Amino acid sequence: MKAVVIHAAKDLRIEEREVEALGPGQVEVAIEVGGICGSDLHYYNHGGFGTVRIREPMILGHEVAGTIKALGEGVSSLAIGDRVAVSPSRPCNACDYCLKGQQNHCLNMRFYGSAMPMPHIQGAFRQRLVAEQWQCHRVADGVSINEAAMAEPFAVTLHAVARAGSLTDKRVLVTGCGPIGALAIIAARAHGAREIVATDVMAAVLAKALAVGADRVIDVASNPEELSAYSANKGYFDVQFEASGNERALRSGLDVLRPRSTVVQLGLGGDVSIPQNLVVAKEIEMKGTFRFHEEFSLAVDLIGTRRVDLKPLLTGIFPVENAVDAFEAAGDRTRSMKVQLAF
Ligand SMILES: [Zn+2]
Numbered sequence: 245m246k247a248v249v250i251h252a253a254k255d256l257r258i259e260e261r262e263v264e265a266l267g268p269g270q271v272e273v274a275i276e277v278g279g280i281c282g283s284d285l286h287y288y289n290h291g292g293f294g295t296v297r298i299r300e301p302m303i304l305g306h307e308v309a310g311t312i313k314a315l316g317e318g319v320s321s322l323a324i325g326d327r328v329a330v331s332p333s334r335p336c337n338a339c340d341y342c343l344k345g346q347q348n349h350c351l352n353m354r355f356y357g358s359a360m361p362m363p364h365i366q367g368a369f370r371q372r373l374v375a376e377q378w379q380c381h382r383v384a385d386g387v388s389i390n391e392a393a394m395a396e397p398f399a400v401t402l403h404a405v406a407r408a409g410s411l412t413d414k415r416v417l418v419t420g421c422g423p424i425g426a427l428a429i430i431a432a433r434a435h436g437a438r439e440i441v442a443t444d445v446m447a448a449v450l451a452k453a454l455a456v457g458a459d460r461v462i463d464v465a466s467n468p469e470e471l472s473a474y475s476a477n478k479g480y481f482d483v484q485f486e487a488s489g490n491e492r493a494l495r496s497g498l499d500v501l502r503p504r505s506t507v508v509q510l511g512l513g514g515d516v517s518i519p520q521n522l523v524v525a526k527e528i529e530m531k532g533t534f535r536f537h538e539e540f541s542l543a544v545d546l547i548g549t550r551r552v553d554l555k556p557l558l559t560g561i562f563p564v565e566n567a568v569d570a571f572e573a574a575g576d577r578t579r580s581m582k583v584q585l586a587f
């Protein structure tokens with residue numbers, strides 16, 4: 245089978261690999277599509293992020309869906325021919341955090357395509373993937389396999405919404421409208437937000453934010469005053485989803501958040517400085533959010549029942565042989581939101 249393997253920054257290769265042996269409780273999935281994520285792009289463009297570096301060849305990818313081709317011993321919940329979205333979250337279910345229901349903090353997590361541990365956890369951009377049956381979530385008839393493969397990034401934003409607390413009737417600011425920011429708009433709307441305003445510095449990206457349900461978008465590169473107008477009376481928004489990783493986006497959000505509001509940080513920009521005076525005086529809660537676990541099945545369900553429509557975010561599908569072109573396209577915000585590989 246073919247697999248998409250990263251060796252170092254800008255050194256991405258299509259290689260032949262053996263299909264893994266099928267064990268009890270496992271299924272073999274013919275992967276049909278895989279979405280390129282921000283973390284895949286960090287490995288491709290920079291060889292890693294923060295202190296995490298590629299130290300050995302690693303198959304990339306974790307946003308995949310496909311069709312079941314073989315069943316291991318004892319698999320009863322799935323059948324050959326089922327179309328499934330595969331959750332890349334593989335916690336141990338035995339450590340302290342897993343036992344507390346915080347599987348995303350598992351001490352032994354084997355999340356696909358991660359260079360955090362050594363040896364690296366090999367990813368899912370491959371033609372055949374052997375997965376546990378509990379990772380596989382059946383996709384409703386009529387839902388394209390491409391939409392199904394967006395369950396993973398959508399689950400990330402559903403977890404972010406869960407971190408924020410109830411959004412019913414809340415005014416929400418989303419800063420940064422790449423795939424994750426745009427999906428956060430959809431997740432916030434599904435959770436009852438009253439009003440959603442989104443910001444970015446690129447018109448093409450903001451058009452997508454409108455298409456997926458933002459009430460208003462602001463180009464803070466050309467019209468920063470449109471956002472700062474919301475700072476009157478100590479601010480306007482109850483919740484900010486910060487999906488840009490940009491210090492200025494975080495700061496501009498703090499200016500327009502109301503007292504006792506919440507910032508959920510999704511974007512990763514490294515070290516930033518924060519105006520402590522504002523955080524203290526407005527009693528702002530700052531929260532991180534990391535991956536997801538149980539939200540994956542909710543994501544598949546919301547997509548399958550058509551309560552959300554993620555299709556506007558899909559901007560490109562490339563054959564696996566053209567993976568390098570796909571990664572170059574995915575990294576270009578002027579023309580891409582979510583780019584997928586077809587296997
Ligand atoms: Zn992802």
Ligand SMILES: [Zn+2]
Pocket residue numbers: 335336337338339340341342343349350351352353
């Ligand atoms: Zn664990």
